[in-house]
Amino acid sequence: MADTEDIFLRAKDRTFSGLTEDAECHWKGPFCLIQAADPQLGLMKAWREGDCSRGGDEWDEEVQLTRQAVEAVNKLTPRPRFMVLCGDLVDAMPGTPFRESQVRDLKAVLKATDPSIPLVFVSGNHDLGNTPTLSSVDQYCTAWGDDYFSFWVGGVFCLVLNSQLFYDASACPQLKEAQETWLEEQLSRATSSVGPKPKHVLVFQHIPLYLKNPDEEDDYFNLQRSVRLNLLDRFKRAGVKAVFSGHYHRNAGGFHDGLDMVVSSAIGCQLGDDTHGVRVVVVTADSIVHRYHSLEQLRTQGIDPDLRKLLQE
Secondary structure (H helix, E strand, O other): OOOHHHHHOOEEOOEEOOOOHHHHOOOOOOEEEEEEOOOOEOHHHHHHHOOOOOOOOOOHHHHHHHHHHHHHHHOOOOOOOOEEEEOOOEOOOOOOOOHHHHHHHHHHHHOOOOOOOOEEEEOOHHHHOOOOOHHHHHHHHHHHOOOOEEEEEOOEEEEEOOOHHHHOOOOOHHHHHHHHHHHHHHHHHHHOOOOOOOOEEEEEOOOOOOOOOOOOOOOOOOOOHHHHHHHHHHHHHOOEEEEEEOOOOOOEEEEEOOEEEEEOOOOOOOOOOOOOEEEEEEEOOOOEEEEEEEHHHHHHHOOOHHHHHHHHO
16 A cells, blocks of 8 residues: 555556556456536635635635545445545645645545555646746646546546646746647547557646537637637547546536536535535446536435446446
């Protein structure tokens, strides 16, 4: 078992310790994973007070909600193969007050995650800054591991992307270029006749490609149209089944041309009518099926019965 600090640094050298191709490239039957997003310690108070520019100076609410999520996930049977947090781990931007304290307090809660459930971290705009820099990306990687990487689990090939480099890489164009080169290699690998053929290909990132429709207008909460259409084309050609994201603090998404764009609401601050929660994702031989669960539902009822049936097939 890795020591407690290592659970935050398992994404290294563009792969993930314990979930490598050699160990996990073969399909062994249905499994589930947990997709969470936006614990964003500090946002709830800032949002209530209408001053999100400096970040909230209190985050007990988010700590408690994240603790509830961890406790509920720990009790699930069967065990999720991993839990991914799709960005905005904390609210305080790089180099601002409260940042270090928020990171410290979030890690303290996440350390209680059952060691058999690896934690996969995705970088968000609050983790890197709206316009990331070499320094802010380096700070993130020092705290949470690589900002983009691939891994395998149960015969499924997974890509974790730094969506902020798609959104605004003006201060670090060399990092954008490096991710683009790497991404093209990974997508080619997914369809290569050499090496294991994945049962499915999944993508995890913070900013959604779109909220409802690929042709929608550009918005703070989606990727620019030219960028999204380029990525959609590349993902579809590589056989990507689903893209999972957060950022919107509401549930949204759409299914177009065989690709599921999944936008999950937050563990933390809600900007719409959804409840604090996480998404349970069941991977079968033929499909990716998912349902958003409130934290209370997950705690008291566990996995939705229809999803549980899929895991028993």
